Amino acid sequence: MKKGKALIFEMGHAGRRGYSLPPLDVPPKPLAELLPQELARQLPLEIPELSEGEIVRHYTNLSRSNFAVDLGFYPLGSCTMKYNPKINEEAAGLPGFAFLHPCQDGSTVQGALELIHRTEECLKEITGMARFTFQPVAGAHGEITGLLVIQAYHRARGEDRRRVLVPDSAHGTNPATAAMAGCEVVQIPSDARGMVDLAALQKAVDEHTAALMLTNPNTLGLFEEDILEISRLVHAAGGLLYYDGANLNAIMGYARPGDMGFDVVHLNLHKTFSAPHGGGGPGSGPLGVREELAPFLPLPVVEANENGYYLDYERPLSIGKVHSFYGNFAVIVKAYTYIRMLGADGLKQVSTDAVINANYLMSRLKQTYHLPYDRLCKHEFVLSAVKQKKKGAAAADVAKALLDYGMHPPTVYFPLIVEEALMVEPTETESKETLDQFIAAMEEIDRRIGENLTEITRAPHSTPVGRLDEVKAARQPRVRWSREKDREKD
Ligand SMILES: Cc1ncc(COP(=O)(O)O)c(C=O)c1O
Numbered sequence: 182m183k184k185g186k187a188l189i190f191e192m193g194h195a196g197r198r199g200y201s202l203p204p205l206d207v208p209p210k211p212l213a214e215l216l217p218q219e220l221a222r223q224l225p226l227e228i229p230e231l232s233e234g235e236i237v238r239h240y241t242n243l244s245r246s247n248f249a250v251d252l253g254f255y256p257l258g259s260c261t262m263k264y265n266p267k268i269n270e271e272a273a274g275l276p277g278f279a280f281l282h283p284c285q286d287g288s289t290v291q292g293a294l295e296l297i298h299r300t301e302e303c304l305k306e307i308t309g310m311a312r313f314t315f316q317p318v319a320g321a322h323g324e325i326t327g328l329l330v331i332q333a334y335h336r337a338r339g340e341d342r343r344r345v346l347v348p349d350s351a352h353g354t355n356p357a358t359a360a361m362a363g364c365e366v367v368q369i370p371s372d373a374r375g376m377v378d379l380a381a382l383q384k385a386v387d388e389h390t391a392a393l394m395l396t397n398p399n400t401l402g403l404f405e406e407d408i409l410e411i412s413r414l415v416h417a418a419g420g421l422l423y424y425d426g427a428n429l430n431a432i433m434g435y436a437r438p439g440d441m442g443f444d445v446v447h448l449n450l451h452k453t454f455s456a457p458h459g460g461g462g463p464g465s466g467p468l469g470v471r472e473e474l475a476p477f478l479p480l481p482v483v484e485a486n487e488n489g490y491y492l493d494y495e496r497p498l499s500i501g502k503v504h505s506f507y508g509n510f511a512v513i514v515k516a517y518t519y520i521r522m523l524g525a526d527g528l529k530q531v532s533t534d535a536v537i538n539a540n541y542l543m544s545r546l547k548q549t550y551h552l553p554y555d556r557l558c559k560h561e562f563v564l565s566a567v568k569q570k571k572k573g574a575a576a577a578d579v580a581k582a583l584l585d586y587g588m589h590p591p592t593v594y595f596p597l598i599v600e601e602a603l604m605v606e607p608t609e610t611e612s613k614e615t616l617d618q619f620i621a622a623m624e625e626i627d628r629r630i631g632e633n634l635t636e637i638t639r640a641p642h643s644t645p646v647g648r649l650d651e652v653k654a655a656r657q658p659r660v661r662w663s664r665e666k667d668r669e670k671d
Contacts, residue, residue, distance in 0.1 A: 193231035246645045248589050254615050258561045258592035258604025261430050261452035269515035283506035287491050294490035297483045300517040308446050309439020310469030314478045315508040320427050321354040323447025323466030328362040329500045331392050331421050333477040342391035348377050350596045355394045375401045375554040390420035398431050398559035400596040412442025429453045431559035434529025444471045454516035465512035479503045534609035535560040545620045549627045561606035563599045574630040574637045576601040584641035586622040
């Protein structure tokens, strides 16, 4: 018997059935009458034959082999793995939404268009932007859409600006996106407080600057206190300010990117607005812009007139399409449900609780782990495992050991400016008891490093698989079973 769980292809028996159908009440037709010969399968389909019970057990077991936010604490910094209310799924699954076809005529999908319009109104209010597009289907997709819009804006003004400034604490997608958009990336260092170094920014910003990409609070979880001065410097040179809204969970109802001076904003509906994500699931990275940039947004956008809602394709300055149809509509439904369920006060409370939870954890954990930027944080903070590394266990070992406590590890080795980084984002949906369990686990791991180092450096011990070759898993994933490859292995 093979070690580990059998693949579904290795299970079952010929003739076993997972369904029961009533006897045929029409005379069966020969295959030749139903399908042209050249389209008919020559060999039987190689699919496993199993009972319904076996199939249910197989997939239920598989679903329990992985970690999920519905199973336990998931403080994966920068990813905002909050609890996703099930009412969101209920709304997105309503037949009036779920059974729409994107090619339907606008007159038959008025409700869906209205929902997009209403969500846009909410996001405008939350961010201080003038217009949104919902076509981008991830944060990084919003980023590249934003940079294309920014380039189109500069071109329309007769300027060819290609330099994008990115702080060294930025999320990796920011410089990557700028490079993909054909821009030159200039890194701006952080100062000792973990903020953008204003002197370095002043030196870098000039007539070639297309934009500065910034997230506020930044990836250290710290609010860029000099944001108004940053905005003044960039705008004075004719550049634009791009807001990476992946960290909006920290400031909803308290501060708006538009009021800080940002011109372009992407949001991650799949983070801040509670649509489930992880494992590459469908996301939504709507992009908001100031009025002057609105003509360049992807087409179509939803407009309203006396006849109702319609899709406007008459936008000559638009950068065109960045995704089929209107993006991931179901994610927009989930985000709208969440926003309406909470209302303005509720969204503000989300940020209040996210910040309180993070500060509580930070103030307790800094007693055991090094905290390089020791200031009040927003929704997340970054510890360093340098003390633990001196005893033999790196940040990755601490992360792996946490899995044995039934908790997902924090983000590790990011942001790059923190050595042995452990980036913790508890989110607002966790109780004090859960936070205390996490603190106890982190403290116990630190103790165990001193007592039995190899137990930690060989963790996890309780998961279906132990330490994987993460580079191979990312670079050469084998996600499709093939009988031939399986035979070669045997
Ligand atoms: C700060 C920040 N910016 C951008 C992104 C990219 O978002 P997405 O993963 O949806 O492409 C992330 C994702 O983790 C992020 O944390």
